[in-house]
Amino acid sequence: MNDMTLTERAVSAQDIKIAAKDVQVFYGDTHAIKDVSVDILDKTVTAFIGPSGCGKSTFLRTLNRMNDTIDICRVEGDILLDGEDIYDKKVDPVQLRAKVGMVFQKPNPFPKSIYDNVAYGPKIHGLTRSKAELDEVVESSLKKAALWNEVKDRLHAPGTGLSGGQQQRLCIARAVATSPEVLLMDEPCSALDPIATAQVEELIDELRENFSVVIVTHSMQQAARVSQRTAFFHLGNLVEFGETGQIFTNPQDPRTESYITGRIG
Numbered sequence: 001m002n003d004m005t006l007t008e009r010a011v012s013a014q015d016i017k018i019a020a021k022d023v024q025v026f027y028g029d030t031h032a033i034k035d036v037s038v039d040i041l042d043k044t045v046t047a048f049i050g051p052s053g054c055g056k057s058t059f060l061r062t063l064n065r066m067n068d069t070i071d072i073c074r075v076e077g078d079i080l081l082d083g084e085d086i087y088d089k090k091v092d093p094v095q096l097r098a099k100v101g102m103v104f105q106k107p108n109p110f111p112k113s114i115y116d117n118v119a120y121g122p123k124i125h126g127l128t129r130s131k132a133e134l135d136e137v138v139e140s141s142l143k144k145a146a147l148w149n150e151v152k153d154r155l156h157a158p159g160t161g162l163s164g165g166q167q168q169r170l171c172i173a174r175a176v177a178t179s180p181e182v183l184l185m186d187e188p189c190s191a192l193d194p195i196a197t198a199q200v201e202e203l204i205d206e207l208r209e210n211f212s213v214v215i216v217t218h219s220m221q222q223a224a225r226v227s228q229r230t231a232f233f234h235l236g237n238l239v240e241f242g243e244t245g246q247i248f249t250n251p252q253d254p255r256t257e258s259y260i261t262g263r264i265g
């Protein structure tokens with residue numbers, strides 16, 4: 001073993017943001033996620049791919065306890081954020097979701113102004129002490145979401161009046177406003193046209209400088225463009241997980257190969 005390998009190992013061990021171990025998810029009697037273990041690295045985009053119904057969204061939702069909102073859903077196993085069990089009774093799911101933010105498939109701005117959409121999270125979590133500070137958070141979040149220039153002159157107009165792509169970037173601004181450490185994105189571009197998709201993809205690449213990003217996508221091209229690591233799910237199992245380039249060019253499992261070559265899914 002050479003020194004380089006040791007250094008690389010030390011760095012990657014240190015950079016694990018979320019460690020999921022032996023995770024099972026059930027909806028009543030349906031076993032939707034079967035014994036999945038993955039490490040989500042910090043400042044990295046991780047893509048979850050796989051055929052429809054394989055459990056990508058279900059697994060994504062375990063990472064910030066969004067599944068808690070589904071009565072029949074039961075999660076087993078360990079999910080550690082910076083080494084802390086997010087399912088521990090002490091953990092407040094609302095606080096957790098400020099740290100592990102989420103952007104959904106369909107842009108879902110609140111029926112409020114552009115400003116209030118972004119200010120909402122910092123306000124309820126008491127993250128700012130004055131109006132001036134809140135203004136700064138709103139501006140910097142809209143800048144991070146690459147939306148500021150388009151909306152700076154109409155911050156008090158309704159968020160729902162923006163185009164679909166702008167609304168999705170507003171939802172990203174809303175998610176980043178609470179300074180999350182992880183951003184979960186569930187098919188964030190599926191309702192967007194190619195131009196808005198390209199903008200959001202560029203944004204994901206920029207967000208990686210500050211956050212760990214996990215994205216569920218049906219588009220293998222998108223996974224290849226935006227992610228550094230890819231997990232392939234099939235029938236509730238994690239079949240293969242590794243460097244995106246390797247998964248797409250040299251998959252180790254025949255099921256991964258069939259999926260990426262279009263034979264299943």
Ligand SMILES: Nc1ncnc2c1ncn2[C@@H]1O[C@H](COP(=O)(O)OP(=O)(O)OP(=O)(O)O)[C@@H](O)[C@H]1O
Pocket residue numbers: 027030032050051052053054055056057058059070
């Ligand atoms: N709220 C729910 N209640 C009951 N079963 C559910 C629920 N949500 C998902 N499931 C089931 O869990 C399994 C995994 O679904 P999930 O939506 O996680 O898959 P997916 O890979 O994200 O699919 P898609 O790509 O179509 O969005 C499926 O069998 C689905 O029917």
